[in-house]
Amino acid sequence: FVSIIVTIAVPYYYSSLSVFSCFAVRNSFKEENYRHIEKWIHLGAIIVSLPIAILFAARNSINPNITRCFVAEYPFGCVEDPNVPCERGGDSLTSAIETMYSWVLMAILFIIPPAALLYLREFIKRATRDTNRSVGKKKLIESLR
Numbered sequence: 537f538v539s540i541i542v543t544i545a546v547p548y549y550y551s552s553l554s555v556f557s558c559f560a561v562r563n564s565f566k567e568e569n570y571r572h573i574e575k576w577i578h579l580g581a582i583i584v585s586l587p588i589a590i591l592f593a594a595r596n597s598i599n600p601n602i603t604r605c606f607v608a609e610y611p612f613g614c615v616e617d618p619n620v621p622c623e624r625g626g627d628s629l630t631s632a633i634e635t636m637y638s639w640v641l642m643a644i645l646f647i648i649p650p651a652a653l654l655y656l657r658e659f660i661k662r663a664t665r666d667t668n669r670s671v672g673k674k675k676l677i678e679s680l681r
Contacts, residue, residue: 537589539604544585544637547645552577554649558656584644588637596624607634 556573563569592598592607599610609615609626 537593537598539606540589540592540598541585543606544588544641545581547641548581548584549577551644551648552580554652558652558659561656562659584640588633591633592630595630597630599625 556570556577559570559573560567597607598605599608600612601608602612607625607630609622610624611620611622614620614622615626
């Protein structure tokens with residue numbers, strides 16, 4: 537049960553660090569401006585991971601796997617061997633849920649951090665461009681004095 541929660545929550549937290557860093561840079565590291573985001577990150581990790589762990593536990597889909605108890609059929613390998621009937625797990629609904637959550641985790645890992653990075657890159661370029669304009673304006677004013 538705990539390993540399912542950790543397997544889902546850890547990638548979510550890593551992706552959330554990208555978003556959190558984005559807000560930190562955007563607010564000039566003034567923590568009071570972006571501190572409220574942290575509670576939503578923790579809540580999101582719970583909302584994303586806990587329901588799926590509860591669902592798999594309620595359906596008796598958490599069984600011994602190769603290295604630990606995880607979502608698996610019991611006895612192990614019964615899906616591949618037609619002579620061994622599956623006592624628990626191995627059904628199409630469990631497989632569909634696993635596939636759906638795999639795609640969600642891939643999106644969380646490989647879309648959110650790069651999107652945050654690209655946004656931050658554009659924000660920094662814009663801030664640099666505005667600063668350079670400001671410096672040029674100051675030089676012009678000083679040269680006219």
